[in-house]
Amino acid sequence: MPIGDTDHLSDGALLDMALAGPESEGGRGAASALLARHQDRIYAVCFYYMGDYDRAVDVAQDALINAYRNLRKLRGRTRLGSWLFSIARNQCLSELRRPVRTTSEGYDPQRVVSPEKNPEERLLEQQGEDALLALIREYLTREEAEALLLRCIERMPVDQITRVLDLPGSTGARGVLQTARRKLRAVLDRR
Amino acid sequence: MAEECYRPEDLEAIADLPPDDPRLEHARTCPRCSGLLALYRKTADPSRLPPEARLSDARERLSRTLEQETAARRPGLIVRLWALRPVWGLVAVAALVLIVLQVGRSPEEPTVRPRRGGDDRSAAPVAEAPQSLTDGRVRLSWRPVADADSHQVVFFLPGLDELTRVGARDRTSLDLDLDRLPLSADRPDAIFWRIVAWRDGIEIAHSSMRTLPLRHSRQSQ
Numbered sequence: 125m126p127i128g129d130t131d132h133l134s135d136g137a138l139l140d141m142a143l144a145g146p147e148s149e150g151g152r153g154a155a156s157a158l159l160a161r162h163q164d165r166i167y168a169v170c171f172y173y174m175g176d177y178d179r180a181v182d183v184a185q186d187a188l189i190n191a192y193r194n195l196r197k198l199r200g201r202t203r204l205g206s207w208l209f210s211i212a213r214n215q216c217l218s219e220l221r222r223p224v225r226t227t228s229e230g231y232d233p234q235r236v237v238s239p240e241k242n243p244e245e246r247l248l249e250q251q252g253e254d255a256l257l258a259l260i261r262e263y264l265t266r267e268e269a270e271a272l273l274l275r276c277i278e279r280m281p282v283d284q285i286t287r288v289l290d291l292p293g294s295t296g297a298r299g300v301l302q303t304a305r306r307k308l309r310a311v312l313d314r315r
Numbered sequence: 316m317a318e319e320c321y322r323p324e325d326l327e328a329i330a331d332l333p334p335d336d337p338r339l340e341h342a343r344t345c346p347r348c349s350g351l352l353a354l355y356r357k358t359a360d361p362s363r364l365p366p367e368a369r370l371s372d373a374r375e376r377l378s379r380t381l382e383q384e385t386a387a388r389r390p391g392l393i394v395r396l397w398a399l400r401p402v403w404g405l406v407a408v409a410a411l412v413l414i415v416l417q418v419g420r421s422p423e424e425p426t427v428r429p430r431r432g433g434d435d436r437s438a439a440p441v442a443e444a445p446q447s448l449t450d451g452r453v454r455l456s457w458r459p460v461a462d463a464d465s466h467q468v469v470f471f472l473p474g475l476d477e478l479t480r481v482g483a484r485d486r487t488s489l490d491l492d493l494d495r496l497p498l499s500a501d502r503p504d505a506i507f508w509r510i511v512a513w514r515d516g517i518e519i520a521h522s523s524m525r526t527l528p529l530r531h532s533r534q535s536q
Contacts, residue, residue, distance in 0.1 A: 156385040163371065163377045164361035171368045172354060181373050185380045192384050206327035209355055213323055233524045260346060269346030270353065277347065287348070287365065301334070 130157040135204050142195055159188055161203070166191070166212045172288055173216035175281035187215040213278075220279040243308040244276045252301055253277065260304075263311050268304035271297050321348045326355040332388055379491050386388040440466065440510040449478040453527070454523060455508060463512035471497065471507040471524070478506060493529055 130138060130153075138158040145151035166187050167286055171180040191211050198207050241249075247256045260269045260287075274280045275297075280288070286296030292301060319341050321329050329352060342349040357363070364370050393441055441458040448454055457470055468489050470478040481495055483489040496506075503527045512522040 152385045156381055159381055160378060165358050165375060167370065167373045167377060168358040168361040168364055168368075169354075170366055171373075172358065177367065177369050177373065180375050181369070184373065186378055188377055188381055189384050192381070195481045203323045203327040206324045206355075207356065209326060210323040214366065257345075257347060261344070266345075266346055266349065270350035273347045274354070278350070280354075287355050 127130070130154070133157075134221065135161070139198065139204065141207050146196060155192055158195075159206075162208050163188060165205070166208055169209055169212035172214055172284045173213070173278070173280055175284050179219070183219050188214040190215065205296055217279065222299070242276070243305055243312055244272055248276060249314065259308065259311060263307055264304050267291070268300055268307070270293065271300045272304045273307075275301060320345060321351065323349075323351065326352060330355055330359070439520040440512050440522045442508065442510050442525045444525070445527055452490050452492050454488055455510075455527075457510040457522060459486050460512035461520070463514050465513045465518060467511045467513060468523075469509055469511055470527070471509075473506065475502050480511075481508075483484050498529075500530055 135143075135153075135158060138154045138161075140258070141154035142151050142158060155171070167180060167184040170184040170187065173176070174180040174183055187208075191208055194211075197206065244256055244260075247259065257273075260272060264272065267289065271285050271291070274285045274288065275282065282301065283293070283296045285301075286298075289297065291297050291300055295302075321341070329338065342352050347444070361370060376384070438460055440460050440463075443456045443458070446454045457466065459466055466483045466486065467485055468481045468491075470480070472478050481489060481491070498506075505526050507524045508527050509522045509524050512519050
């Protein structure tokens, strides 16, 4: 069944159509319409994580394809928005966690590891995420903690952290991260 | 990550909660979840992305990707065969007729042409199965004719038109680069070959026809 105007259909209705006949023309059309509705948001997630247009589009394409191929797994209580967010986020994290390429072609200053690790990276490596979280909660302000976790756990570029957290000032997340690291270093040195 | 931390799959439900809902209490004490929730809320309105995000360009590329991915795909082999089931009966009948026609016919015997002067002592050469070599070439081997002074490999197209002839320097084999055969771009999956024995400028015998698959050379391209 060819699918016509889908604007009047809810996400749920489109999803039902897509799941009812995944191989039919109607089912594919419904899945396409449903994902097209959410593609801007998928791209937004990817842009915040990747920090530039080209990489964000590449990852968003993979995320969209992944979502389409796995749509039938979306059953139960998980909502579509969260599910797509998860897919896009996971796609970004796998891309960001890939080993740093050292050729000039793949050079990315944001991914080059500095010789001296930041305190949160050292703590994360040595004691794990829970220990880092406990320390952060105890010694950092909420703003510092959020910025630091978005940077070290979510691997988000600094400029994007400024945007996501609406951080004021000329230095934005950069300044907040510097303060947070200074505090963490002091705590770790005392121990 | 604590047990009470939000799962990314639940963020939509959490983000929709009224501000005084007790389930939001966790976000007030867990910087990780509050950061993730902030990100989730931020992405709810992609029009607020900065200009360098080039949302309209991205939208165009993603729409194309989605279009390609959701376009009709060719059904799998089994599905296509199943769709052809009305033809199966005809195919079975045709196969039966062919079998009946073949019964009683002797397999192709190597042809042995009499030598000039009526001496029929020459045996026919016997072509063996081709062997793939590690360098990508194919070795064609045969049992030679004892009194032949040379052997030649003759290649045929699937319609049995002669394609080319290659003289064999070795008495029992020829290592062949399949890509050197004078085939058109639309090359068949297989051609045929036979070995021909010569003496004194006369073809004295030839082997039966053998198949030569060409897929080796395709893979190497």
